[in-house]
Amino acid sequence: MRIKIGVKLLVMTCLSLVFISCGEVAKVRRSDNLALAYDYAKKYYNMEKYKQVSQLLPEVVTQYSGSKEGGRALYMLAFSEMKLKHYSTAVEYFHHYIQNYPKGEEIEEARYYKGLCLYDSAPDPRLDQTITLNAIHELQVYNEQYPNSPRRNEVKDMLFSLQDRLAKKELLSAQLYYDLGMFLGNNYRAAIITATNALKDYPYSYYREDFYILLLRATYQEAIHSVNEKLQTRYRDVADRYFIYINEFPEGKYLKEAQKIYSSIAKQIKEVE
Numbered sequence: 513m514r515i516k517i518g519v520k521l522l523v524m525t526c527l528s529l530v531f532i533s534c535g536e537v538a539k540v541r542r543s544d545n546l547a548l549a550y551d552y553a554k555k556y557y558n559m560e561k562y563k564q565v566s567q568l569l570p571e572v573v574t575q576y577s578g579s580k581e582g583g584r585a586l587y588m589l590a591f592s593e594m595k596l597k598h599y600s601t602a603v604e605y606f607h608h609y610i611q612n613y614p615k616g617e618e619i620e621e622a623r624y625y626k627g628l629c630l631y632d633s634a635p636d637p638r639l640d641q642t643i644t645l646n647a648i649h650e651l652q653v654y655n656e657q658y659p660n661s662p663r664r665n666e667v668k669d670m671l672f673s674l675q676d677r678l679a680k681k682e683l684l685s686a687q688l689y690y691d692l693g694m695f696l697g698n699n700y701r702a703a704i705i706t707a708t709n710a711l712k713d714y715p716y717s718y719y720r721e722d723f724y725i726l727l728l729r730a731t732y733q734e735a736i737h738s739v740n741e742k743l744q745t746r747y748r749d750v751a752d753r754y755f756i757y758i759n760e761f762p763e764g765k766y767l768k769e770a771q772k773i774y775s776s777i778a779k780q781i782k783e784v785e
Contacts, residue, residue: 537564562592583613599633627651631670637680648674679717682710690730700734725766728753732773750777
């Protein structure tokens, strides 16, 4: 019983603090006193109450634009929106800071957090990857401009992750072509072209082995659907794909499947000869 009462009191206390802070924000905003609003925003920022900061600073940022305090207020507003996971808004504010305060005290942090917000908002690989490409650009710029940053390795890891997201999108496209098979044409050829280009663009991708086995599968399917005069060449293409796969992945997760395909093709080559 005492525990329940204690929890209830704790909840009531937290709610009271929320209502008090909300009441303070409303009162400050009604006062039209920018200096007061800025003081309260800094207080809430230090308390990590980012919602209140985001409510108090927009007008301050506008009116203080171009000044040192305006830059600081803009950075605080951008950081608060990021913490609230309003990533698109945070990106806009960080971009505005970078453009208007290139020598500001928080310029390095603004560049890093702009890239981080884009990274955190990168969509599923099946969707449009414009945000992912923007994130890669921003993080590459950050590493170029701050080569000695302690965040350098962290940024590199994010870049690899983003590139894998793009590679996954290409893998899904190649797989879709493969699944379409001979529907309305030779979609195996499209799968081969897509996977080959992806390996050139993302040579160190996490999905490298998946691309190689898909290339082997697609080449095999293209071969068995070929006209007689193309069989010999395409069977040998399959054999080449097989040896490329096992040379790079001698203990690969698709090894048994690759061996089965090659076994079938080896027999076919012997028959043709």
